[in-house]
Amino acid sequence: MNRRLFTAAGLALFATASLAAPALADSLDQIKASKTIRIAVDLGSPPFGMNDASMQPTGSDVESAKLLAADLGYKLDLVQVTSPNRVPFLLTGKTDLVMASFSISEERKKVIDFSEPYGVIQIIIAAPKSVTIKDLNDIVGKRVATTRGSTNDKEVTTQAPQADMVRYDDDATLITALISGQVNILASSPQTMAAINARRPQDPLEVKVVVKTNPYAIGIRKGDDALRAVVDEWVKTNLRNGKLNAIYTKYNGVGLPAEMLK
Structure with a gap:
């Protein structure tokens, strides 16, 4: 079956005009035959992949991928990707699955x-x-630090x-600004807050408002229904038994939302 990736404005993953995929056999059959599962991770996206x-791969997505391969009984082949080339x-069949903080979008x-x-990836005010902040009305007129052009910036704005x-060009500069006290209110993620607090123990930030929660999932090719069914059951099992929550908490410093663990 031929598949084509169409350009979608504003999304880096749709930067090219189109991308045709070759005909691919059922992935689960290929995985069983080779006894190897190829899982793509982004090693430039801590704490998910780094x-x-x-210089060994680590992070919550890397450890989750290792758990998935081990539970299914296959050798793991980690395929390194970046955010734009995940899709x-x-x-094009260079990977079977993508586990790279892959937010679900229409x-x-x-x-x-x-x-x-x-x-999940959360957007928070910290x-x-x-500092008393009960809702977004309480940041009106206040200086709020964020990373320029990020989803955090767009959502809070x-x-x-x-x-x-107050917009900074990258997360590293944002973190430095909060550590030095240039700004005291953050619009970012719990992961960024944890990085700040590790170097600001005398006056740590705390989550004041959860602005939005973006769930992320494992990317699968359309038509790979058998593989998707296996992966869905694996996710449900390891959310219920707490293993995925333990991995997430280890690297992110906070646990998954309670409603995900039911």
Whole structure:
């Protein structure tokens, strides 16, 4: 079956005009035959994927991929991807699955399928305990630090247009600004907050408002229904038994939402 990836404005993964995928046999049959499962991870996206001090892959997605391969009884072949090429690698058969903090979106669902969600990326407002923020109305007129052009920036700017957004070009600069006290209110993720608090123990930030929760899941080619069924059952089992929550908590510093674990 030929598949084509169409350009969708505003999404890096649709940057090319089109991408045709070759005819592919059922992935589950191929995996069984080779006894190897190829799972794509992004090693430039800590804490989900990164290299440790010994330059070995680590992170919550890496450990989750290892658990998936071990539970299914296959050898794991980690395939390194970046955010823009996650979909192309999947469509062209360079990987069987993608586990790379792959947020579910309507645009992506037009060209690939997703498993049941196994994690979340939250957009939060964080500030020191001394700062009272009960909802987004409380940041109106206040200086709020974020990363320029990020989903955090876009979501908070949309919901609280009266906030005084202080935008930094990357997460590293944002973190430095919060550590040095240039700004005391953060619009980012719990992972960024944890990185700040590790270097700001005397006056740590705490989550004040959860602005939005974006679930992420395992990317699967359309038509790979047998593989999807196996992966969905694996996700459900390991959410119920707590293994995926333990991995997520280990790397993210916070647990998964309670409703995901039921």
